[in-house]
Amino acid sequence: MEENKSLAFSGVALNPLYEVIIEDISKQHFTIVDNFLPLSLVNQLRINLVNKQAEDLLKKAAIGNRTNELISKSIRGDFIQWMDEKEAGPTEKLFFAELNSLIQYLNRTCFMGILHKEFHYALYPKGTYYQRHLDTFQNDDRRVLSMVFYLNEADWETKNGGDLVIYQPTETGEHALHIHPFPGRLVIFESQVLEHEVLPVLESERYSITGWLKTR
Ligand SMILES: O=C(O)CCC(=O)C(=O)O
Ligand SMILES: [Fe+2]
Structure with a gap:
C-alpha cells in the first residue's frame, strides 16, 4: 500500500488509529486492531448471527x-x-x-481506490476449519483488503481453537502467526499477498463477520 505523506493537504483530519492500520499494512501486510467496536455492539451482532442460525438462514459456505x-x-x-x-x-x-469511515480514510489518504465491499456473517461449528488459502484465489482479483471481525462470546478461551493463522514470508521460509479470535478484534490483511487458514474449532462455535474491500 502506498502511504501518502501529504495528509495535511488532503483536507482529512488525522485519525491516529487509522494511521496505525495504514502503517502496519504497508510494513507487514496485515494489522490487528483490538476493541475495534464496543463489546455491546459485538454482542448484538453475535445475537443477530445466532438468530439467523436459529431461523435456518445460514448456508454452507462455498x-x-x-x-x-x-x-x-x-x-x-x-x-x-x-x-x-x-x-x-x-x-x-x-x-x-x-467500516465506511475507514474506507473513506484509506481512499482519501492512500488513494486505494476502494469502490466496492462485500461482507458476510460466518459461523464455524465445532470441528470445522478453513484450509490454507489466498482470498484472491476465489476468482476475484479485485479483492484488495480482507477483513475479519470476531464476534465470539466474551469468555472465549484460546483452548477453543479456531485461530486464524497468517503465513508471513521470511528470508528463510515463512512464519506462521497465530491470531486468537477474541471478540471485538479486527484483522485486516492484503488479500493478494498473505495466505492464511482457520484452524479447527475445538470447543464452542466461532462467530465472525468477514469481508473484502475491492477495486473497480
Ligand atoms: O475467519 C477467519 O479468521 C478467516 C476467514 C477466511 O479466511 C475467509 O473467509 O476467507
Ligand atoms: Fe480467507
Missing part, C-alpha cells in the same frame, strides 16, 4: 465468489450469510458506518 460457487466441505466448513448494507438493521448500520 469456494469461489458470490456468482461462481462450489461447495467443498473438506476445504471450509463454515456457514455464512451475505450482508446487504441497504437492508441493514440498526446494529449493522453502526458496523457499516465504522
Whole structure:
C-alpha cells in the first residue's frame, strides 16, 4: 500500500488509529486492531448471527465468489450469510458506518481506490476449519483488503481453537502467526499477498463477520 505523506493537504483530519492500520499494512501486510467496536455492539451482532442460525438462514459456505460457487466441505466448513448494507438493521448500520469511515480514510489518504465491499456473517461449528488459502484465489482479483471481525462470546478461551493463522514470508521460509479470535478484534490483511487458514474449532462455535474491500 502506498502511504501518502501529504495528509495535511488532503483536507482529512488525522485519525491516529487509522494511521496505525495504514502503517502496519504497508510494513507487514496485515494489522490487528483490538476493541475495534464496543463489546455491546459485538454482542448484538453475535445475537443477530445466532438468530439467523436459529431461523435456518445460514448456508454452507462455498469456494469461489458470490456468482461462481462450489461447495467443498473438506476445504471450509463454515456457514455464512451475505450482508446487504441497504437492508441493514440498526446494529449493522453502526458496523457499516465504522467500516465506511475507514474506507473513506484509506481512499482519501492512500488513494486505494476502494469502490466496492462485500461482507458476510460466518459461523464455524465445532470441528470445522478453513484450509490454507489466498482470498484472491476465489476468482476475484479485485479483492484488495480482507477483513475479519470476531464476534465470539466474551469468555472465549484460546483452548477453543479456531485461530486464524497468517503465513508471513521470511528470508528463510515463512512464519506462521497465530491470531486468537477474541471478540471485538479486527484483522485486516492484503488479500493478494498473505495466505492464511482457520484452524479447527475445538470447543464452542466461532462467530465472525468477514469481508473484502475491492477495486473497480
Ligand atoms: O475467519 C477467519 O479468521 C478467516 C476467514 C477466511 O479466511 C475467509 O473467509 O476467507
Ligand atoms: Fe480467507
